[in-house]
Amino acid sequence: MSGIIGKKIGMTSIYGADGLSVACTVIEAGPCVVTQVKNEETDGYRAVQLAYGERKEKNTPSSLKGHFKKANTTPKKEVVEFRDFREEFEDKVVLGNVINVGDVFEEGDFVDAIGTSKGKGFQGVVKRHGFGGVGQATHGQHNRMRAPGSIGGASYPARVFKGTRMAGRMGNDRVKVLNLKVMKVMPEKNLIVVSGSVPGAKNSIVVLEK
Incomplete structure (x- = not known):
């Protein structure tokens, strides 16, 4: 090389x-x-x-x-x-x-x-992962257009799995093209x-x- x-x-x-x-x-x-x-x-x-x-x-x-x-x-x-x-x-x-x-x-x-x-900087799931958001403003939705939605189960598994795509810091990474x-x-x-x-x-x- x-x-x-x-x-x-x-x-x-x-x-x-x-x-x-x-x-x-x-x-x-x-x-x-x-x-x-x-x-x-x-x-x-x-x-x-x-x-x-x-x-x-x-x-x-x-x-x-x-x-x-x-x-x-x-x-x-x-x-x-x-x-x-x-x-x-x-x-x-x-x-x-x-x-x-x-x-x-x-x-x-x-x-x-x-x-x-x-x-x-800190970005939401729509920009960071390309989520579509809720998509509608009707049926009682309020301020939820760009929300991630459900991130885990209830009593089982009673936790959020590692690696779940969520909001967070975006960019400033070493990238190889x-x-x-x-x-x-x-x-x-x-x-x-x-x-x-x-x-x-x-x-x-x-x-x-x-």
């Missing part, structure tokens, strides 16, 4: 090879610095740690300052580890090296996007355009895996 860290810029649409308009997400991917290389001899597995985004030195813990200093780079905001980095990148995964989007992805590739979805097609790569601007939507708000951190 190989990948890169980036920032979601926003959405647009471009025309595909078949002439149809495709909704796409624009991501500023990289440049990322290799801050650690793990191998089976010393760590028990192969992995590459990449860092992205500038961070103020005064807000960086001393232990991290030393970690970044080993890689001869400034403090970074986001650090992600990619296990079993592909063999074709062996010459590039050297401590302190800079990985750009053009080094990892090219047009036509399929990638997985990982991000944190937008937080919606699979198999997004790379529509365009612009290495000179560190931009990559993928088909479909990517979880998260604008300017949120996104991890792309190949």
Whole structure:
């Protein structure tokens, strides 16, 4: 597995090879610095740690300052580890090296996007689970349109089963979207355009895996 860290810029649409308009997400991917290389001899597995985004030195813990200093780079905001980095990148995964989007992805590739979805706060069952609500305002119903309805039995089972779909906090979860097609790569601007939507708000951190 190989990948890169980036920032979601926003959405647009471009025309595909078949002439149809495709909704796409624009991501500023990289440049990322290799801050650690793990191998089976010393760590028990192969992995590459990449860092992205500038961070103020005064807000960086001393232990991290030393970690970044080993890689001869400034403090970074986001650090992600990619296990079993592909063999074709062996010459590039050297401590302190800079990985750009053009080094990892090219047009036509399929990638997985990982991000944190937008937080919606505390939501009811209609928005959270797609319930239909009571549906009518007659027969003595009062203020019950979007209510969840019955949530359990009476004397048996005398409890509400775990996992029952109810109101609660919605969003702000780690979400992984699979198999997004790379529509365009612009290495000179560190931009990559993928088909479909990517979880998260604008300017949120996104991890792309190949």
